[in-house]
Amino acid sequence: MEQMVSNVQKKTFLRWILDRHLLTNREIIWLLHYLMSNDQLLGIIHIVDDVARCNRLITIAAPRNDGLVFRYIKATVETNDPEKAFHDLRMNQQEDVYLELDIEAVRRSPIYFSVLEENPNSAIDVHEKYGHMAEHATNEAERIFITERLNQAINEALDNGDETLFYTLTKQLNEVKKNNLK
Structure with a gap:
């Protein structure tokens, strides 16, 4: 069962993240602001709990010891630079992008479940997996x-x-x- 999430819901969710200062990297913050300002681009963004086997993906994590907080992959090309991701997103606004947020405060929040969509490459249904949490x-x-x-x-x-x-x-x-x- 595929869930349709509106751009308004996605903007509200991204604004919620930014308002809580959960991210410290200013380039990632700028990227999220850009996503919120571009409705066409926001329409191809899908917030998922796991980006496994997705062709085009972004992962944003809470700061950790290994320093890896951002990852953008398109086919076989990978970068940790939000600015490079920005340029690719700006130039290609047709192919779906799957966004995973590996931030504990986000994953525990009710607003996260309201925008969570299914990864089309995952065998596990999101509603099966998180139904009790959403309830x-x-x-x-x-x-x-x-x-x-x-x-x-x-x-x-x-x-x-x-x-x-x-x-x-x-x-x-x-x-x-x-x-x-x-």
Whole structure:
């Protein structure tokens, strides 16, 4: 099952990464800004969990001891220079590019699962592999939303001096917290 991810979703995801300063290499940051500014190019970018056996790929990793944080491969040519990748991406905007982000904070985030697509060369279905994680991320997002809404309503009840509503909402908030611990 192939998932279609819109350019808006991809831009939001890339902006999320940049806003959290998860990358330190300025050339990689510039490359991501360029991807976000070019809709045609962004349309051929596919965010996958594994780029194995892809013909054209980019991997971006968190800084490690070996220093390898960026890799661009097109057929048999490989480079660690984001600037060379930029020039190739700028000149060839027809062939699909598969992007793997090997950054722990990204791979644990619900937004990552919203843009994750399948590698066409992989035998394992993304939904099979990450279905439980996506479900957990959805449940966590719902719990956070409900908690925030209840906290806001509790504050309003306090501001209005509505003691009955305050106790009712506090009881609901405690139930949400209790259910989360199970």
